[in-house]
Amino acid sequence: MILGMDTSSDTMTIALFNEGVVLGEYTTNLKKNHSVRLLPAIAALMEECAVKPTDIEKIAVAKGPGSYTGLRIGVTVAKTMAWDAGIPIVGISSLALLAENGLYFPGKVVALMDARRMNVYAGVYRASDGVMKNIVADSHIALTDLLEQLTAEKEAILFVGTLTEQIRLTVTEVLGERAVFSQADYTYARASSLVKLAENMDGEPADNFVPDYLKLAEAESKWLESRGSE
Incomplete structure (x- = not known):
């Protein structure tokens, strides 16, 4: 138990x-x-x-x-x-717990938590054989620095977490249509x-x-x- x-x-x-x-x-x-x-x-x-x-x-x-x-x-x-x-x-x-919400997403999953002043707690994960694996270690990082690391990606990226409107806007400005945000029931x-x-x-x-x-x-x-x- x-x-x-x-x-x-x-x-x-x-x-x-x-x-x-x-x-x-x-x-x-x-x-x-x-x-x-x-x-x-x-x-x-x-x-x-x-x-x-x-x-x-x-x-x-x-x-x-x-x-x-x-x-x-x-x-x-x-x-x-x-x-x-x-x-x-x-x-x-x-962050690993948040990332579980993207277990069936066919690409990278970025678990985010607002750390204020446009900084975030972030971890990058990807599902493999039904298990979510951490592929970029959890860190405290400026949102702009995180997004810079993701700009070379060509596939869609799922962002999971209860995010502020400013964070969503910044992510979308940098990644455009590649940015996918989890639905309301998968944000927490x-x-x-x-x-x-x-x-x-x-x-x-x-x-x-x-x-x-x-x-x-x-x-x-x-x-x-x-x-x-x-």
């Missing part, structure tokens, strides 16, 4: 998975406080699916990148539950994909697990800069 959760963005999604079957999933795509809603949602889903805490054998969580606050909420809950139960935790890239991550990806992964002890922010928080960056100038 696997419990999965992702709070790395405005989307909060949780799922229960057992022996190849998604028992239940709860997903919202709202700008609300995950810290207030996550634990009650997990409890409600477990009750609905008649799953007890002792039934959980592994916990899967989106490990980043994404919202610093959102990531910390999901990772803290996942680590606490895994540590308390003495079970492993599996971290899945938030689903925990049902998360638990599926975690099924055959061993995981690690909760004590060792850390999020993958890809970029320091602004306050941390400024602190390091100030220390370097001393």
Whole structure:
């Protein structure tokens, strides 16, 4: 039995998975406080699916990148539950999780998350034999630099993520008709994909697990800069 959760963005999604079957999933795509809603949602889903805490054998969580606050909420809950139960935790890239929405697209899939100031968190993926593979490592990058790397492409490229109008406009200006954007119901991550990806992964002890922010928080960056100038 696997419990999965992702709070790395405005989307909060949780799922229960057992022996190849998604028992239940709860997903919202709202700008609300995950810290207030996550634990009650997990409890409600477990009750609905008649799953007890002792039934959980592994916990899967989106490990980043994404919202610093959102990531910390999901990772803290996942680590606490895994540590308390003495079970492993599996971290899945938030971008890899988004890219799963393009599993049946016949070309490159770019998973994007807005990182502000026209920067993005991005990963380039392609499906092979029914498995989505990362072909350009996840990174924090200026959108213009990312698009420059893609201008030589001749095939259509699928962009997956909840994107601002400015990001969409910039992508279209550079790539034209080669840019394809996911439909509304495929713009956000689903925990049902998360638990599926975690099924055959061993995981690690909760004590060792850390999020993958890809970029320091602004306050941390400024602190390091100030220390370097001393």
